Amino acid sequence: MTAPAAGSGDVGRAPWGTRLAAAMDAAGPLCLGIDPHPQLLHDWDLPDTPVGLERFSMTALEAAAGEGGSSAVAAIKPQIALYERHGSAGFAVLERLLREARAEEVLTIADAKRGDIGSTMTGYAEAWLSDDSPLAADAVTLSPYLGYDSLAPALELAEATGRGVFVLALTSNPEGASVQHAGGLEGSVARSITASAARDNARALASSHVTGTSGTTGANEDSRAGTGGGTAARPAMGPVGLVVGATVAGEAERLGLDLAGVRGALLAPGFGAQGASGAGMRTGFGSAWPSVLATSSRAILRRGPSVGGLREGLREALEDLGR
Numbered sequence: 276m277t278a279p280a281a282g283s284g285d286v287g288r289a290p291w292g293t294r295l296a297a298a299m300d301a302a303g304p305l306c307l308g309i310d311p312h313p314q315l316l317h318d319w320d321l322p323d324t325p326v327g328l329e330r331f332s333m334t335a336l337e338a339a340a341g342e343g344g345s346s347a348v349a350a351i352k353p354q355i356a357l358y359e360r361h362g363s364a365g366f367a368v369l370e371r372l373l374r375e376a377r378a379e380e381v382l383t384i385a386d387a388k389r390g391d392i393g394s395t396m397t398g399y400a401e402a403w404l405s406d407d408s409p410l411a412a413d414a415v416t417l418s419p420y421l422g423y424d425s426l427a428p429a430l431e432l433a434e435a436t437g438r439g440v441f442v443l444a445l446t447s448n449p450e451g452a453s454v455q456h457a458g459g460l461e462g463s464v465a466r467s468i469t470a471s472a473a474r475d476n477a478r479a480l481a482s483s484h485v486t487g488t489s490g491t492t493g494a495n496e497d498s499r500a501g502t503g504g505g506t507a508a509r510p511a512m513g514p515v516g517l518v519v520g521a522t523v524a525g526e527a528e529r530l531g532l533d534l535a536g537v538r539g540a541l542l543a544p545g546f547g548a549q550g551a552s553g554a555g556m557r558t559g560f561g562s563a564w565p566s567v568l569a570t571s572s573r574a575i576l577r578r579g580p581s582v583g584g585l586r587e588g589l590r591e592a593l594e595d596l597g598r
C-alpha cells in the first residue's frame with residue numbers, strides 16, 4: 276500500500292480506527308448484521324420485495340441506532356448480496372440505509388467481499404469508499420483471492436477518506452480452510468494476509484502520527500478497552516482490519532497468526548446463528564480480544580419485527596460478550 280496523495284487525509288473525518296474504537300467503547304464490541312433473507316422477511320410478515328426490504332432495513336436501523344442519541348451497537352453490517360438480489364431497487368434501499376445510518380451516526384460496514392485486479396479494484400473502491408458515492412459506507416469487506424496487494428486501490432482510498440477495509444483472513448465457514456490454511460503451519464495463506472495487514476497498518480499509523488492527519492488527538496495511542504476485554508489495552512487501530520470467523524478464532528494461534536500485532540480491527544462473524552459464543556471468542560482470540568468486533572445477523576434479526584424485540588436481542592448479545 277502506498278501513501279495517499281498529499282492532503283488527501285484532510286477530509287474532516289477522524290481515521291477509521293479512531294472512530295471504530297470510540298464506537299466500541301461507547302456501545303460495546305457488537306455489530307448488527309442486516310441480512311434481509313427471504314425467510315426473515317416472511318417471518319416479519321413482509322413481502323420479499325423492495326418494499327419489504329426497506330421496512331426490514333429501517334426497522335433494523337432503528338433498533339441499532341438506540342435511544343437518547345446513543346447507539347445500541349458499534350456498527351451495522353448490511354449483507355450486500357441480499358440487497359443485490361432485488362436489483363436496482365434493492366440498491367436504492369441500500370443507499371437509503373447507508374444514508375440514514377450516517378445521519379444517525381451509526382457506523383456502516385458494507386459486507387460486499389469485493390476483490391479484483393488493480394485497475395478494476397479502483398472502481399469497487401470508489402463505489403464503497405468514496406465520499407461522492409451513493410453507496411459510500413464507513414468500511415467494506417474485501418476478498419484477497421487475487422492477491423492481497425491487488426486490493427491497494429481500496430486500502431489507499433480508505434486511508435485517505437477516514438474509512439476502513441476488512442480483508443478476509445480466516446472465514447467462519449468450514450470450506451474456507453481449504454484455501455486459507457494452504458501452505459501449512461509455517462506459511463499459510465491466512466498468515467501471509469495477516470502479516471500484510473500488519474505491515475500496512477504500521478505504515479498508516481506511523482504516517483498519521485507524523486503528519487497529524489488524524490483530526491483527533493490520541494489516534495496513535497493505545498486505548499483501554501472497557502468492553503468485555505477487562506482492562507486489556509486495545510492497540511491503536513489502522514485502516515486495515517481482518518475478517519476472522521468467531522467459529523475459528525482458535526485456529527489463528529495454531530496457524531501462528533499474530534492477530535494482536537495487526538493493529539487493526541478484527542471483524543468476527545459466526546457469533547450467534549453459526550454457534551460461536553462470547554466465552555468461546557474470548558478464549559479463541561486471546562490477547563487480540565480488545566480489537567474484536569463480533570457481528571451477528573440472524574440470531575438477533577429473528578427477534579424482530581418489533582424494535583423492542585430486536586433491542587432485547589442486542590442487549591443479550593452484548594451481555595454474552597461481557598458488556
Ligand SMILES: O=c1ccn([C@@H]2O[C@H](COP(=O)(O)O)[C@@H](O)[C@H]2O)c(=O)[nH]1
Nearest residue numbers: 354446447448520544548549571572573
Ligand atoms: O467468514 C465470514 C464472512 C462473512 N460472513 C457474513 O456474516 C454474516 C453472518 O450471518 P449470521 O446470520 O450471523 O450467521 C453473513 O452476512 C455472512 O455472509 C460470515 O458469516 N462469515
